Amino acid sequence: MVQTPSKNLTLEEFLKLPETKPASEYIDGQIIQKPMPQGEHSTIQGELIITINGVTKPQKIARAFPELRCIFAGRAIVPDVAVFVWERIPRNENGGIANIFALAPDWIIEILSPEQSQTKVITKILHSLKHGTQIGWLIDPSEKVVFVYFSNQPPELFDKSEQLLPVPSFASDLQLTLGNLFDWLLE
16 A cells, blocks of 8 residues: 555545545545555456355345445545445435445455555454454465454464355355465466
8 A cells, every 4th residue: 555645634635535546545544545456456356246246246135346435434445345235235316326335344355465565454454344344355366365354253364275265144155265266367
């Protein structure tokens, strides 16, 4: 994450600023620009969106969103993948998906980029868990591991190809091993 030097802004002031590419996040009064996704990151992110939505979206159980700004508990974060249970997806007056998501995702997925601070990404996941997120994944493509963070138990490390990755109960039909996830990089 690239930290943008600036005076401390309020969340409201930050939200009035023009969007940046890649997206900037507002964390503890600081504006932090996310790194530009590269090949591994982009591949895993795209495949996860397709895979999660393929299992949860047809039955209106949940929906995965890429790079969606989530505003809650004094922060504005942009997870690599934010998954929301269907009933919690904000809607506008005509029933369509709203532009503003002022709540924590049910499942947060972060894919570590080479120049990204693991500590800052973990902090984002832990903050989300404190505010309603059920589970968080931190995927490290360079180490070929996934750290899974739970709201009610210690985190777990997944580093063996055959290990089935834990998912929130609403996505229990999703069966994805660590090997499946990293095999996407070979396709």
